[in-house]
Amino acid sequence: MNSIVAFSNVTKKYPGRTALNNISFTLPQGKVIGLVGPNGSGKSTLLKLISGLARPSSGLVEVNGKAAHRRIAGEVAYLSELDVLYPFFTVLETIRFNAGLFKDFDQAKAMEMLTFxxxxxxxxVRSLSKGNRGRLKIILALSRQVPLVLMDEPLSGLDPLVRDSIIRSLISFLDLESQTVIMSTHEVAEVEPILDMVVAIQKGQIRNIDEVENIRSQHGQSLIQWMKETLT
Known part of the structure; x- marks a missing residue:
């Protein structure tokens, strides 16, 4: 199976700390991949490196066989944990604005998701609840017709009913024949049913990568149990 992401001896340093320390791994195409680990483990940094929003201090990050950089945005949809929506736009104006930004934006799909x-x-946008802003950000990310979708804590701070609807939207609107999703999350039990693979990261190191079905069938564990064993 072809790799969509490859890290080769990647280190990322910030002033006073090392976020990722000499990590190497590959991730396959056509999967929903969960990125798990405690706060400060390096999850967001890893996603920023893949998206080209950050550059490694050393080593090489590749997406689809090409070095990741800011111009990789044409091949990567990135949902930030931060709220980057313009408050003075309406929901529809936000969708049209993103359609103008990205040639691959599928406005018909966005409108279908809007109804869903x-x-x-x-x-x-300024009058939307946090849950509805989260829904809008999901729409903007999943309406991009790109091979790689990155989501940094898409369920963060949302109530269980909202999280459930967003998880159902992921199932309904992803095209895994042509797309790969990498999602950092703390809501592991809730997203486990849609995950194909999981990457456990701690203190800037990759602790383990495994297929979720393998964790269940060979190890006889839930993802939560596997995480506790892997990250302690």
Whole structure:
């Protein structure tokens, strides 16, 4: 199976700390991959390196066989944990703005997801609840027709009913014949049913990578149990 992401001896340092320390791994195409680990373990940094928003201090990050850099944005959709929506836009204006930014943006798919997510197109972003802003960010990411979708804590701070609807939208609107999803999350038990693989990271090191089905069948563990064993 072809790799969509490859890290080769990658270190990323910030002033006063090392976020990732000499890590090497590959991830295959056509999977939903969970990135798990405690706060400060390096998950967000890893996603930023893949998206080209950050550069490694040393080593090489490749996406689809090409070095990751800021111009890789044409092949990667990145959902930040930060709220980067313009508050003065309506929901519909936000969708149209992103359609103008990205040639691969599927506006028809975005409108279909809008109905699924039960968002009002004329509502101002500033008046949306945190849950509905999260839904809108999901729509913007999944409407990109790109081979790689990165999501940094897409369920963070959302109530269980909202998380459930977002997880169902991921199942409904992903095209795993042509897309790969890498998602950092703390809501491991809730997303486990849609994950194909999991990457455990701690203190800037990759502790383990495994297929979720293998964890269940060969190890007889839930993902939570596997995490506790791997990260302690």
């Amino acid at each position: 997510m039960q968002l009002e197109p004329d509502q101002k």
